[in-house]
Amino acid sequence: MDSEFDHDNSLDIESLEDLLKHRVLIESLSEGFGVVDDKGILTYVNNIFSKMLGYSTEEMIGRPAQDFLDKENLAIQQEHLRNSKNWQASKYELEWTSKSGNLVPTLISSVPIIEKNGESHGAFAVITDLSAYKAAERKYKLLAEHSLQGLTVIQNDRYVYVNPSFAKMVGYSVDEILRMSPQEGWDLIHPEDKKYLLSIAEYRREGKPIPMPYEYRFIRRDESVRWVQAFSNAIVYEGEKAVQVLIIDITDQKEFEKNLRESEAKYRSLAEQSPQCIIILTEDQLFYYNPAFRNLVGFSDDELKQMSSNDIWDLVHPEDRSEVTIRMRDKIVGRPIAPHFEYRFVRKNGEIRWAESYTSRIDYGGVPAIQTVIVDITDRRQSERELRSAKDRALLYLDLMGHDLAQQLQVILNSSALMRGATDETRRDMFHEIITQAVKRCSRIIEEAKSTEQLLSGSLIERSLKQALDTCIAAMGTMSSVRFEKKMIAGEALILADEYLELLISNILMNAVEHNPKEHQQVWVKLEDTGSDYIVSICDDGPGMQDTTKAGIFDMTRRFGGLGLHTANHIAEKYHGHISIGDRIPGKHDEGLCVRIKLPKLLM
Numbered sequence: 001m002d003s004e005f006d007h008d009n010s011l012d013i014e015s016l017e018d019l020l021k022h023r024v025l026i027e028s029l030s031e032g033f034g035v036v037d038d039k040g041i042l043t044y045v046n047n048i049f050s051k052m053l054g055y056s057t058e059e060m061i062g063r064p065a066q067d068f069l070d071k072e073n074l075a076i077q078q079e080h081l082r083n084s085k086n087w088q089a090s091k092y093e094l095e096w097t098s099k100s101g102n103l104v105p106t107l108i109s110s111v112p113i114i115e116k117n118g119e120s121h122g123a124f125a126v127i128t129d130l131s132a133y134k135a136a137e138r139k140y141k142l143l144a145e146h147s148l149q150g151l152t153v154i155q156n157d158r159y160v161y162v163n164p165s166f167a168k169m170v171g172y173s174v175d176e177i178l179r180m181s182p183q184e185g186w187d188l189i190h191p192e193d194k195k196y197l198l199s200i201a202e203y204r205r206e207g208k209p210i211p212m213p214y215e216y217r218f219i220r221r222d223e224s225v226r227w228v229q230a231f232s233n234a235i236v237y238e239g240e241k242a243v244q245v246l247i248i249d250i251t252d253q254k255e256f257e258k259n260l261r262e263s264e265a266k267y268r269s270l271a272e273q274s275p276q277c278i279i280i281l282t283e284d285q286l287f288y289y290n291p292a293f294r295n296l297v298g299f300s301d302d303e304l305k306q307m308s309s310n311d312i313w314d315l316v317h318p319e320d321r322s323e324v325t326i327r328m329r330d331k332i333v334g335r336p337i338a339p340h341f342e343y344r345f346v347r348k349n350g351e352i353r354w355a356e357s358y359t360s361r362i363d364y365g366g367v368p369a370i371q372t373v374i375v376d377i378t379d380r381r382q383s384e385r386e387l388r389s390a391k392d393r394a395l396l397y398l399d400l401m402g403h404d405l406a407q408q409l410q411v412i413l414n415s416s417a418l419m420r421g422a423t424d425e426t427r428r429d430m431f432h433e434i435i436t437q438a439v440k441r442c443s444r445i446i447e448e449a450k451s452t453e454q455l456l457s458g459s460l461i462e463r464s465l466k467q468a469l470d471t472c473i474a475a476m477g478t479m480s481s482v483r484f485e486k487k488m489i490a491g492e493a494l495i496l497a498d499e500y501l502e503l504l505i506s507n508i509l510m511n512a513v514e515h516n517p518k519e520h521q522q523v524w525v526k527l528e529d530t531g532s533d534y535i536v537s538i539c540d541d542g543p544g545m546q547d548t549t550k551a552g553i554f555d556m557t558r559r560f561g562g563l564g565l566h567t568a569n570h571i572a573e574k575y576h577g578h579i580s581i582g583d584r585i586p587g588k589h590d591e592g593l594c595v596r597i598k599l600p601k602l603l604m
Helices: 013-020 023-027 047-053 071-084 131-145 164-170 174-178 182-186 191-206 251-273 291-297 301-305 309-313 318-333 378-421 425-454 465-476 501-514 547-551 563-574
Strands: 032-036 042-045 090-097 103-114 120-129 150-155 158-162 214-219 225-237 240-249 277-281 286-289 340-346 352-364 367-376 461-464 482-487 494-497 521-529 533-540 578-585 588-600
Touching: 032 047, 047 090, 047 103, 047 120, 071 090, 071 103, 103 131, 131 378, 150 164, 150 225, 158 174, 158 182, 164 174, 164 225, 164 240, 191 214, 191 225, 225 251, 251 378, 277 291, 277 352, 291 301, 291 367, 318 340, 318 352, 318 367, 352 378, 378 425, 461 465, 465 482, 465 494, 465 501, 465 521, 465 533, 494 588, 501 521, 501 533, 501 563, 501 588, 563 578, 563 588
Parallel strands: 482 521
Antiparallel strands: 032 042, 032 120, 090 103, 103 120, 150 158, 150 240, 214 225, 225 240, 277 286, 277 367, 340 352, 352 367, 461 494, 521 533, 533 588, 578 588
16 A cells, blocks of 8 residues: 555654654544664554554564564564665565464565665654555465366466366466466367467457457367467456456357257258158148158047147147147138247147247148148257356356456455555454355355256156245245245146256245235235146345336346346246236336246146
8 A cells, every 4th residue: 555655765763753743644544654773673653553463552662573473574674774775665465473473464665764864764664554455365265276267367478376177177286387387278278279379469459349259269288279268357366457357157058059059950850851751631620641750649540530720720729829820721711821830749748849840831632731740849949948048157257257256356355445544443344244144155156156057967757846835935944034825726746857846936936925024014926727737936026127127137248147046047947937027016027026937737
């Protein structure tokens, strides 16, 4: 920290005596102040400095400064005292040994004291306590060390800091990377991407805007290639300009995109050259189908031949039936329709299969009909969903690092700065508590993010939605401030889900409670049967939400929804369901929120 004393190269002894006459001013400083003579004896210390080391001023004045320093720090201090004899002011870090034996990190701003004859008479210094700053610095490094994403600092074309995630990403140890020369560091980059990264570095030097994020490839020690997405910014690291880079491994995402492109090409080729399923039908009759269609719907030839026209239409998912009917009628009469359409079939065993159809109008036995080529795209839809979820999860991690964690780190840094300047012990304790809570919040954010890693894995099984609701409500029923009112349909309400069903429900329930500032809160839970789906409505009597906020609640780029809501949305999508947000009382956004979870029935 700069001080009014830092701008002088020296101070004559008479000026020092005049200064010490104003001890009220010196004692009112929020930082330590001390004077040593040419023999290194402390001739004056203020209360802030003595309390910093746990002594009284009487216990320190008259003693050599070396009594409060270990050998390493004594050598540092004596070197700077020698500089003061050459009339040189100096600023350096020094760790003092407190009365309890602990090391106290400080910043020393020292000014030499000169006699009339020009001889050195010692020095005085402003002593700034760096304890809080060093603690915050250690906590930041701890968070970086446990980050799920890579974090590096590059200075003079060398890696001067890398976290374990980055080291694992490129297949080297942290120490190996830090020992790399600039050329060895560049050799980690794929040859085809070096020119691109050099252009980004040139843009940064010229002050031009840099695309964010930008993508490139690393070559690991085992020569495998990893695609990454990078977010960088200029910083000052240990007093010099540097670049900090947050790195997200997107190799799996790239693989998804490649597989999706290959899958689409494959399905298009099959549809155009070697159709998988072919059916010929009118509005009332199925004239022809091939074995591939029989396998798609899971019925035998005899079962299909005995089906009425209504039975045939029951093969189409109830939610898609109306649209498919309209498209077929339009095609038969010659109205223009889109060349292909996606919808769902319900197999005999209740399994849902997504299909993409290509239709053409034909005459079959003199009767207007349509021929439909059907491609089973269930696996492709699953890949698309996984790709979307992977992108959302990557954005969520980035948002946690760039927003939630950054916000908490700013709280830590601001509070540590305020705590450093606080003279009242109570205020110091208050700022210390703020820092502690911020660190705990960072830890919770990281643990919550880790919990989302397994959401996409695991198969779906038969689960009772009603039982899961009862379990979650019972678990939260112990909260004395919350009153739950539920209205359930009869039966178990069976759906396809996994072990995260309770997490989906509890996240929505907790959202209804945590954002309600009332002393006594009311939550209404309703389970309805709509025919093809179940709808769970969870409503509260909280402050509600503006319509503009509701519209973007699950938009990752707008960051309105919290981690719990985004996690719930991922789970609902995995179950082929949907979450919507509305008013508890329609048209009255300030009288409570209603979250509706729509999940498809398990069709038997």
